Amino acid sequence: MLLEARNLSFAYPGQPEVLSGADLALATGERLCLEGANGAGKSTLLQILVGLLLPQVGTVVAFGRERRAERDFHEVRCRAGLVFQDPDDQLFCPTVAEDVAFGPLNTGHSRGEAAAIVARVLDELRLSHLRDRVTHKLSGGEKRLVTLAAVLAMEPQVLLLDEPTNALDEPTRERLIGILHGLPQAMIIVSHDPLFRRSVATRSVRLIEGRVQAVDDGQRDIAHGPRIARQS
Ligand SMILES: Nc1ncnc2c1ncn2[C@@H]1O[C@H](COP(=O)(O)OP(=O)(O)OP(=O)(O)O)[C@@H](O)[C@H]1O
Numbered sequence: 001m002l003l004e005a006r007n008l009s010f011a012y013p014g015q016p017e018v019l020s021g022a023d024l025a026l027a028t029g030e031r032l033c034l035e036g037a038n039g040a041g042k043s044t045l046l047q048i049l050v051g052l053l054l055p056q057v058g059t060v061v062a063f064g065r066e067r068r069a070e071r072d073f074h075e076v077r078c079r080a081g082l083v084f085q086d087p088d089d090q091l092f093c094p095t096v097a098e099d100v101a102f103g104p105l106n107t108g109h110s111r112g113e114a115a116a117i118v119a120r121v122l123d124e125l126r127l128s129h130l131r132d133r134v135t136h137k138l139s140g141g142e143k144r145l146v147t148l149a150a151v152l153a154m155e156p157q158v159l160l161l162d163e164p165t166n167a168l169d170e171p172t173r174e175r176l177i178g179i180l181h182g183l184p185q186a187m188i189i190v191s192h193d194p195l196f197r198r199s200v201a202t203r204s205v206r207l208i209e210g211r212v213q214a215v216d217d218g219q220r221d222i223a224h225g226p227r228i229a230r231q232s
Pocket residue numbers: 012013015018036037038039040041042043044045
């Protein structure tokens with residue numbers, strides 16, 4: 001397993017439990033979709049997996065090692081890239097090129113290497129035309145794709161995507177589906193969009209009452225089409 005949450009329980013200070021014994025595991029090659037009601041704890045679970053929040057109970061095992069301390073999670077965050085629900089939480093440089101270069105520069109790449117990574121990633125996502133744009137003036141959908149580019153520039157082994165279709169129009173959503181199918185990374189994708197989930201998921205789970213349950217796609221509204229075969 002690449003990432004594993006074991007028996008996680010978590011409550012924000014002074015709040016009732018959001019997670020109550022949640023288990024989740026991501027294997028190589030999987031695109032695991034995580035669904036659940038608003039406030040079910042999906043974003044919280046992603047943040048725990050990369051150590052941005054620490055559970056009161058349970059453990060995170062990432063890339064073969066149990067992770068507890070902040071220094072353990074520093075490596076996890078390099079190898080598992082989290083694309084936040086709100087791009088404004090992630091983009092903070094003046095231009096797109098600087099935002100995408102930030103991660104590679106921070107992990108020791110030279111300016112030249114970082115520039116080459118920026119050019120490659122923007123080209124792969126067909127975003128090269130945005131290279132010198134002022135980040136905070138991009139549209140919502142453009143920001144979302146640039147955030148994905150910034151995370152891919154870190155060359156992570158795993159992607160954690162929190163509602164990646166938010167603010168995307170139909171053609172861009174279709175383009176994102178194509179991009180995700182073309183990426184080699186295993187990923188956990190939080191999404192409220194059933195058609196999107198069906199297009200990308202190799203497996204689906206649902207967070208309900210603080211626990212993760214398998215979703216049997218055969219029980220879903222069959223009007224949306226047949227079950228997607230597991231591809232891993
Ligand atoms: N920093 C915080 N302090 C206190 N409560 C919080 C905090 N962040 C989230 N919560 C609460 O924890 C619960 C779980 O939030 P979370 O964002 O993980 O849910 P979610 O499943 O991702 O929801 P959505 O689908 O609406 O994005 C919610 O009730 C939310 O209000």
